[in-house]
Every structure is written in structure tokens, then in C-alpha cells.
Amino acid sequence: MTRTAGTYERxxxxxxxxxxxxxxxxxxxxxxAGSASLAGHLARYGPPPSGxxxxxxxxxxxxxxxxxxxxxxxxxSTARKLAAVAAGHAPVVIANGTEGEPASAKDxxxxxxxxxxxxxxxxLAAEMTGAREAVIVVHHSVREILDGAVAERRRALxxxxxxxxxxxxxxxxxxxxxxxxxxxxxxxxxxxxxPPRLSERGLANRPTLVQNVxxxxxxxxxxxxxxxxxxxxxxxxxPGSMLVTVLGAVRDPSVVEIAIxxxxxQMLEQAGGASAPVRALLxxxxxxxxVDATAAMSRPFSSAGLADLGAGPGAGLMLALPVGACGxxxxxxxxxxxxxxxxxxxxxxxxxxxxIAGEVERLAEGRTTDPGLLRRWxxxxxxxxxxxxxxxxxxLVRSALRTFGAELDEHAAGWCRGKxxxxxxxxxxxx
Amino acid sequence: MxxxxxxxxxxxxxxxxxxxxxALLAAFSAAAVLGVAARTGSASRRWSRLAIGxxxxxxxxxxxxxxxxxxxxxxxxxxxxxxWAATVVPFASPxxxxxxxxxxxxxxxxxxxxxxxxVRRRLGYRAWRAVxxxxxxxxxxAFLHSVTAGNDMRIWWVALVVWGCVASVAxxxxxxxxxxxxxxxxxxxxxPERAVPKEKTLL
Amino acid sequence: MTARTGDTGQRLSVDFIACEGRGLCAEALxxxxxxxxxxxxxxxxxxxxxxxxxxxRETVRACPKLALRLGYGAxxxxxxxxxxxxx
Numbered sequence: 001m002t003r004t005a006g007t008y009e010r011x012x013x014x015x016x017x018x019x020x021x022x023x024x025x026x027x028x029x030x031x032x033a034g035s036a037s038l039a040g041h042l043a044r045y046g047p048p049p050s051g052x053x054x055x056x057x058x059x060x061x062x063x064x065x066x067x068x069x070x071x072x073x074x075x076x077s078t079a080r081k082l083a084a085v086a087a088g089h090a091p092v093v094i095a096n097g098t099e100g101e102p103a104s105a106k107d108x109x110x111x112x113x114x115x116x117x118x119x120x121x122x123x124l125a126a127e128m129t130g131a132r133e134a135v136i137v138v139h140h141s142v143r144e145i146l147d148g149a150v151a152e153r154r155r156a157l158x159x160x161x162x163x164x165x166x167x168x169x170x171x172x173x174x175x176x177x178x179x180x181x182x183x184x185x186x187x188x189x190x191x192x193x194x195p196p197r198l199s200e201r202g203l204a205n206r207p208t209l210v211q212n213v214x215x216x217x218x219x220x221x222x223x224x225x226x227x228x229x230x231x232x233x234x235x236x237x238x239p240g241s242m243l244v245t246v247l248g249a250v251r252d253p254s255v256v257e258i259a260i261x262x263x264x265x266q267m268l269e270q271a272g273g274a275s276a277p278v279r280a281l282l283x284x285x286x287x288x289x290x291v292d293a294t295a296a297m298s299r300p301f302s303s304a305g306l307a308d309l310g311a312g313p314g315a316g317l318m319l320a321l322p323v324g325a326c327g328x329x330x331x332x333x334x335x336x337x338x339x340x341x342x343x344x345x346x347x348x349x350x351x352x353x354x355x356i357a358g359e360v361e362r363l364a365e366g367r368t369t370d371p372g373l374l375r376r377w378x379x380x381x382x383x384x385x386x387x388x389x390x391x392x393x394x395x396l397v398r399s400a401l402r403t404f405g406a407e408l409d410e411h412a413a414g415w416c417r418g419k420x421x422x423x424x425x426x427x428x429x430x431x
Numbered sequence: 432m433x434x435x436x437x438x439x440x441x442x443x444x445x446x447x448x449x450x451x452x453x454a455l456l457a458a459f460s461a462a463a464v465l466g467v468a469a470r471t472g473s474a475s476r477r478w479s480r481l482a483i484g485x486x487x488x489x490x491x492x493x494x495x496x497x498x499x500x501x502x503x504x505x506x507x508x509x510x511x512x513x514x515w516a517a518t519v520v521p522f523a524s525p526x527x528x529x530x531x532x533x534x535x536x537x538x539x540x541x542x543x544x545x546x547x548x549x550v551r552r553r554l555g556y557r558a559w560r561a562v563x564x565x566x567x568x569x570x571x572x573a574f575l576h577s578v579t580a581g582n583d584m585r586i587w588w589v590a591l592v593v594w595g596c597v598a599s600v601a602x603x604x605x606x607x608x609x610x611x612x613x614x615x616x617x618x619x620x621x622x623p624e625r626a627v628p629k630e631k632t633l634l
Numbered sequence: 635m636t637a638r639t640g641d642t643g644q645r646l647s648v649d650f651i652a653c654e655g656r657g658l659c660a661e662a663l664x665x666x667x668x669x670x671x672x673x674x675x676x677x678x679x680x681x682x683x684x685x686x687x688x689x690x691r692e693t694v695r696a697c698p699k700l701a702l703r704l705g706y707g708a709x710x711x712x713x714x715x716x717x718x719x720x721x
Contacts, residue, residue, distance in 0.1 A: 193651045346650035347674035355671070380670045386651040469698065481658040484698060556652065556700045 023233065024257040025241055026217050027113050038152040041116035048120040049223045051127030052160070059128055059223060060086065066227035067239045068219065072096060072175070072212030073285060073315035075303065078219065081209060084199040086129040088207025093134040094184070095122040097142075097213040098168035100175035101285050102337075104317050106243035107213050109255040111142045114217060115149035119163060121216025124223050126161040129209055133162040136213075137180055140167050172286070172341035176387050177210040178202075179343070190343035191387035214243055214316075233259035238302045242313065246271035248320035249278055260313070261300040267318060268297075276322035280403055284314020286334050287392025289399035290327060293320070310399060326418025328407050331400040332357070332364035338393040349390040352381035360397055366411040374401075448504040449583055453592060455497035456577050459541070460596035462490035463570055467603040471610040491545060498538065530580035533572050540569035570600060642687050644704050646677045646694075652701035659702050662693040675702075 028036055028044070036044070051059050064079030085091045095118060099107040111118055122134040138146050146165050153159055169189035173179055178192045181203045202208025211219075218240060222230050231239040238260045244267060247253035252272025264281065268274055278293040283301075289311035299305045303312045321327055339353035359374040374397075382394040401408070410417060465487035469480060502518050505511070513531055517524035519539060522532030544566045551559035574597065583589045646666060655673040665686060666678045682690045682704070694702045 191651070193649045347653065347655045347672050348650065348670060351672040351674075352670070377671065380676065384648075384650060384670075384674075384676070386649070479658075479661055480656050480698075481661040481696060484658055484696060552695075552700060559700075 036114055051124040056128050062227050066222045066230040071214035082128055085207045085209040091129045091131045091207040092203050093126040093131045094210045095136040095213050095216050096180050096210050097138045098175040099139055100172045105245045106255045106316050108139050108142055112145050115146050117217040117220050118213045120220035123159045123161045135164045137166050137168045143167050173343050173389050235261040242316050244316040246318045249276045249322035250320055251275045261302045264299050264301055265297040278320045279323045280321045280327050282319040283311045285317045288314040290403040292403055326416050327404040328364040329418050332361045335360045346385040348381050348384040353393050444504040444508040451497045451501040455501050456596055458490050458494045460600050464599050464603045467607045533576035537569050537573035540565045642682050642684055644682050647703050648675055648677050649701045652699045658696050659693050662696055663689055
């Protein structure tokens with residue numbers, strides 16, 4: 001999937017007024033204004049507050065009160081991470097905009113449209129932790145924009161913290177926190193062993209804070225407008241807004257900013273509405289969960305709202321699968337992709353995911369399978385490996401088996417709704 | 432040899448030193464062969480990787496015992512002057528300087544391998560692995576020491592044992608080089624290549 | 635840590651990035667370690683019982699890649715949060 005950042009944006013509604021509290025917060029209200037220049041950014045949000053000196057602890061506390069959690073898929077308390085790294089000596093801050101997930105575009109769009117918000121957040125995080133440098137890892141498609149934004153800030157002598165831009169690697173696991181550090185240090189986009197934790201020893205053996213770029217953008221706004229403002233949208237347990245990439249069977253695939261807890265159906269409307277009846281939704285990312293569309297439509301898009309469907313907001317992705325497509329075929333495609341994207345360091349991931357992908361492909365093609373074998377492998381691979389990649393793949397397949405029960409029966413009977421014909425698979429076909 | 436037996440006790444340390452030296456070379460060679468087998472060989476039911484690994488370690492500790500005996504009997508022998516220092520400081524012995532010096536070299540290199548192995552958890556894998564390669568230098572030093580430090584190569588069965596050691600270690604080294612040539616951190620037998628090459632450790 | 639007798643509170647864990655699936659651990663401690671279908675160790679998340687503590691320590695020592703660890707604290711599971719920059 002090679003789309004530029006601009007393709008995913010939606011046109012703003014009429015009369016967009018910038019008020020703290022209203023959405024959108026992160027993305028510029030006016031599409032026509034173009035990528036935010038420093039002047040435009042300052043006009044919209046005001047000057048960046050300082051996070052240095054005595055302000056440091058009070059700011060971290062404010063972030064804690066705001067309840068900001070990571071927007072990269074983890075959902076860890078940002079304040080706790082800041083405090084942990086601030087306790088260390090000579091820390092370094094990494095803004096992670098790698099976005100290794102090919103279906104996700106929110107980080108690219110954010111960096112393309114509001115680069116200064118991300119940079120404000122990175123600089124703030126550096127000041128709050130006592131770091132002298134912030135490294136911004138960006139997707140190659142937005143590299144130029146970030147370079148330009150940093151140059152603007154340098155000319156304006158805006159920051160007391162050094163900013164360095166690095167182009168991220170183009171692999172799925174490259175977005176993982178330790179993989180980002182490994183990429184910066186040695187050019188290898190593969191996760192490294194824990195212990196030690198990154199907050200203790202990461203880049204150049206220094207305490208390292210790795211935050212998703214969206215999280216840092218929210219941080220930049222909390223520092224300006226405060227915790228109560230941040231909490232004015234969202235739910236009490238999961239406050240604030242988030243960016244979600246909505247794609248698949250929607251008329252206007254785009255990155256939308258929602259208050260956490262927005263009903264799923266409303267999010268589809270924000271992306272132009274479904275372009276066909278929707279069979280199922282993939283929520284969270286390629287490592288996320290399939291859910292039945294009808295069951296999910298009225299649910300709030302939040303961890304609490306989706307929990308009993310076995311899903312969650314994940315890294316902010318919603319993929320709509322239309323009725324004319326086959327969820328098993330799509331799962332097989334995604335699973336094979338995930339298997340190929342293994343860093344190849346860990347046995348259960350390298351061999352297990354390939355084996356699981358093979359089995360899911362057999363299911364998708366309607367060939368006879370041993371159902372016990374797939375479940376056995378899913379159980380063996382889950383939770384094992386040097387990072388969460390294999391667990392994410394297992395999660396995807398398990399949710400597919402749960403959600404696409406009807407399709408499984410159809411395939412066993414030799415029929416696939418995705419092609420609307422009997423699958424012409426000769427017996428004994430090998431991969 | 433008959434004359435030596437006839438002389439009795441005063442020759443005893445000398446015999447023990449030579450005997451333990453031969454045993455040491457044999458144990459060292461066996462340990463080296465097993466070390467290579469642990470890394471390169473496929474496992475069988477009887478010779479599992481655990482069995483080979485543990486045997487390698489046990490033999491290395493046997494080497495330590497034989498070494499102790501070999502060195503103590505040689506240095507305390509009243510008929511030759513070697514001095515304690517010369518056992519670890521190469522080429523410091525007045526008696527057969529080169530030969531004993533090679534032995535001291537073997538002790539130093541082998542000692543480094545042994546000590547790092549005892550503390551390898553604290554040392555970390557990479558440092559331990561780097562030092563372990565010195566074993567490939569320690570063995571030739573031990574071999575050269577054994578053929579130059581005494582005249583026992585005239586005895587047919589001593590020569591047999593020594594050349595047997597050379598042959599087995601040479602075979603192991605060739606096997607190790609072939610394994611390395613297959614690619615650093617080559618895949619274990621029967622497994623496909625990794626998707627992303629694992630960051631290259633020292634060989 | 636429970637009050638049950640014979641429970642050490644320590645757990646085994648595998649560093650899968652170091653592990654090469656050579657299988658020494660599964661052979662040395664079959665009570666707690668079984669090989670998966672590709673030869674890599676599946677380690678029990680239960681605390682090591684007292685009677686197996688010495689064997690566990692020996693097994694940790696025997697690993698040629700130093701990939702096996704014995705320690706206190708909850709079993710470290712690669713947390714889903716470490717995707718995408720851990721937030």
C-alpha cells in the first residue's frame with residue numbers, strides 16, 4: 001500500500017471553528033490552509049509552553065491528571081513513562097512515527113498536516129525528562145515536511161532542545177519500541193531483548209522514552225490547555241481524542257479524529273459511510289481483531305466499549321469488510337504478510353507464523369485441514385517470542401475463527417461467498 | 432622406561448608429570464572435539480546436545496585437574512629448575528625456555544577460556560564467546576609444548592596418542608571452518624534460513 | 635509468592651532472541667520445559683517448585699546461548715503495547 005499522506009484526509013465541514021474542546025484538535029481545521037507552517041501553527045495554538053525547570057514536575061502531574069495514554073497501540077500511562085525516564089541520567093526522547101502497519105495512515109497524516117504539534121510535543125517531552133535531544137523517526141513519505149518544519153523552528157530559534165530527524169524503516173515490526181532504537185543505533189529494524197527496559201537503558205545505553213507521535217501531539221496540547229480541557233471529550237476512564245484510520249468498504253477512506261467512545265457506526269459515517277453492506281470490521285490493526293459488523297455498530301470505540309467483543313481500539317484502525325468479500329481470504333492474506341514480516345530472530349515467530357499462515361491459507365482455499373493443528377499452533381505461538389508480533393498475529397487469527405464461523409462452514413462445504421462460486425481446488429494442491 | 436622404574440621414587444614426580452601431561456593433552460583434545468560437535472553437529476538420541484555440552488564442560492574441568500598435577504609435579508621436581516612463575520609467564524624458565532614457555536602460553540590462553548566460562552553469565556554472551564576462541568590458540572601451544580618439552584615422542588604409544596589427538600582436533604577444526612563457511616550463525620540442520628539475518632556475532 | 639510449601643517464587647523465562655532452539659533445556663528439565671513443534675522451549679509460567687530448583691539452576695547454566703533465565707517477579711510476557719512505539 002503506497003499512498004501518500006494526502007490521500008487519506010477528509011474535507012472539513014463548513015464553519016469549522018477552532019475552540020479548545022471541539023474536534024478536531026490535532027489536525028488542522030481548514031484543509032485549504034495546506035501543511036501547517038510555523039506561523040500558522042502558532043496562530044492556531046499559541047506559543048509552545050516551557051517544560052523546563054520547576055515546571056517539569058507540575059507538567060508531568062498535569063499529564064497524569066489528563067489521563068493521557070499511548071496512542072501507538074499500547075495504552076500505557078504517558079505520565080508514568082515520563083516520570084520513569086525523567087528519573088534517569090542523560091535521557092533521550094524518541095518520537096515514533098514509523099507506522100509500520102501498512103493499513104494505518106494516522107501518523108503520516110498527523111506529521112504531514114501538523115508537524116509542529118508533534119515537534120512541540122517531542123521538545124516538551126525532552127524538557128520534561130531532562131533530555132537534551134529528541135529524535136523524530138518519520139515515515140519516508142513525510143520526511144521532507146519534517147525537515148522543513150525543523151528548519152523553520154531553527155530559524156526562529158524556537159527550541160532549546162536539539163531535534164534530529166531519522167527516516168524509519170519500512171517493515172511491520174520496525175515500529176516496535178526497541179526495534180526503533182535498534183534501527184537508529186545500528187540500522188537493524190528488529191526488536192531487542194528485555195531486560196533491560198528502554199526507560200532504563202535504551203539508545204546509547206541511556207534512559208529512553210519512546211512515544212508515538214500522536215501521543216506527543218496530545219501532550220503539546222495538554223501543556224497549553226490543561227488536563228480538564230483534554231478530558232472534556234472522551235470517556236472518564238479513557239479521556240481525550242484519538243486519530244483513527246478508517247478504510248475498506250467506506251466511501252471516503254480517511255483519517256478521522258474522534259472522541260474516544262464515539263459509536264462505531266458514527267465513525268463509518270465520518271468516513272463517508274459504508275460503500276456496501278458491511279460484514280465485519282477489523283479493529284485495532286493487523287494485530288487486532290475481527291468483529292461482526294452488526295454487533296459492533298452501536299458500540300463505543302474504546303477499550304471498555306469493545307472489550308466484550310474481544311477487541312479494542314488498538315493503534316487506531318478500522319477496516320470495513322464488505323459482504324461480497326470473504327473474511328477468511330483476507331485473513332489469510334494478512335496472516336501471510338505478518339509471517340513474512342517476522343524479524344526472523346525468534347523460532348516461534350519465524351516458524352510458527354509461517355505454519356499458521358499455511359493453515360489459514362488452506363482454510364481460505366477450502367482445502368481439508370486439521371482444525372486441532374491450527375489451534376495447537378496458535379496456543380504454542382501465543383505469548384512467545386522477543387516482541388508482541390507473534391501474539392498479535394495469533395490474536396488476529398483467533399478473532400477470525402470466532403467471527404467468520406459461517407464462512408468456515410461454507411468453505412468446508414466447498415463454497416466461498418467471496419467468489420460466489422464453488423472453489424475449484426484440485427485435491428492435493430501444495431503451497 | 433625399565434631403568435626409570437628401577438630407580439624408584441625419586442623419578443616418580445617426573446613420571447607423574449609426563450603422564451599427567453599426556454592425559455591433559457588427550458582431555459584437552461577431547462574437549463575441543465566435543466566443543467566443535469556441540470556447535471556444529473546434529474543431535475542423536477544418545478549423543479544429545481545436552482550430553483555433548485555437559486561432557487565438554489566436564490572434560491574441561493578434568494583438564495584443570497590434570498594441569499594442576501602436571502604443573503605441581505614438574506615444578507617441585509628437584510632435578511629441573513622451572514620456577515613457579517614460569518608456569519604462567521611464558522618463556523621465563525631457565526630449563527627448556529621455549530618448550531616450557533609454550534606450556535605457559537597454553538595455560539594463559541586456556542585459563543582465560545576457563546575463567547570466562549565460569550563467570551559467563553556475569554560477563555555476557557558476546558564477551559564470553561570472543562574469549563572462547565582463544566581455545567584454538569591454546570591447543571596448538573599445548574601440542575607444541577608436549578612435543579618439545581620432553582623426549583617421550585620416541586615411545587611408540589605416546590606418539591600414537593599425540594598424533595591421534597592431532598588428527599581428531601584437525602578434523603574438528605576443518606568441520607568448524609566448513610560450518611562457519613555455510614554462513615555466520617548458520618541455520619541449525621533442518622531449518623530454513625532466517626528472514627532477516629540475525630545480527631552477526633563473532634563468527 | 636504463595637504460602638504453599640515447596641514454592642520458590644522464581645520463574646523460568648526464555649530470551650527468544652538469543653534462543654536457537656538447540657534443546658538442551660527441554661532435555662535437562664522436562665518437568666517444566668517442553669519443546670514446541672519447531673524445537674523451541676515452551677516454559678511453564680508456574681513458579682519453580684523447591685524440589686526442582688537445583689535442576690532449574692543447572693539447566694539455566696547449561697544453555698549454550700545464555701537464553702534461559704531464572705528470576706523472581708511475574709512471568710514476563712511480551713506486552714502488546716510494545717507494538718508501534720509503545721504509545
